[in-house]
Amino acid sequence: MDANNQDANNNQQDQQQQQSQDEHDQDGPLPKGWEKRVSRSTGQAYYLNIYTKESQWDRPTQEANTKDNEKxxxxxxxxxxxxxxxxxxxxxxxxxxxxxxxxxxxxxxxxxxxxxxxxxxxxxxxxxxxxxxxxxxxxxxxxxxxxxxxxxxxxxxxxxxxxxxxxxxxxxxxxxxxxx
Incomplete structure (x- = not known):
């Protein structure tokens, strides 16, 4: 394996580890239906409802609402x-x-x-x-x-x-x- 492929492979592993750490950050695992993401413009973490695609800055404390039975x-x-x-x-x-x-x-x-x-x-x-x-x-x-x-x-x-x-x-x- 050449050096460029080795670096790309290491970088991919680092990203996967970071994603895994993000999902189980200092406050424990996120409630069901949420993903932690990082804003490209600000570099800040935000949280995405995987069902509705709505996002919020504050860490969620409850399961995500779904489209079907939102209210x-x-x-x-x-x-x-x-x-x-x-x-x-x-x-x-x-x-x-x-x-x-x-x-x-x-x-x-x-x-x-x-x-x-x-x-x-x-x-x-x-x-x-x-x-x-x-x-x-x-x-x-x-x-x-x-x-x-x-x-x-x-x-x-x-x-x-x-x-x-x-x-x-x-x-x-x-x-x-x-x-x-």
């Missing part, structure tokens, strides 16, 4: 209980119901919605322990990483117009309706 819209009905993260709401200053009582209530609401006796919008407006009750439970559009993991997983698994089963989070128990 969804949901409404929900929340019933808090005495073990909830914040056991108070716009309806009750201090919530004393047990988790079992909250589960019984939310299951009753699920039955009413499923049987066409009431809509989630109607029940959420009256009975939800979330301030979104003012909007019939509408949470607006949100991307992955914006909600607690169990809520996010349930919401993103729903088809538009589909109602979830009971979902438990640190906030309480929920019914989720995907609207967009």
């Amino acid at each position: 969804i819209r949901c409404s929900h009905l929340l019933v808090k209980h005495n073990q909830s993260r914040r056991p108070s709401s716009w309806r009750e200053e201090h919530i004393t119901r047990t988790k079992e009582e909250a589960l019984a209530l939310i299951q009753d609401y699920h039955e009413k919605i499923s049987n066409g006796v009431a809509t989630l919008d109607e029940l959420a407006s009256e009975l939800s322990d979330c301030s979104s009750a003012k909007r019939g439970g509408d949470l607006g559009f949100f991307a992955r990483g914006a909600m607690q993991k169990p809520f996010e997983e349930a919401a993103f698994a729903l088809k538009v117009g589909e109602l979830s089963q009971v979902v438990e989070t640190d906030s309480g128990v929920h019914l989720i309706l995907r609207t967009a």
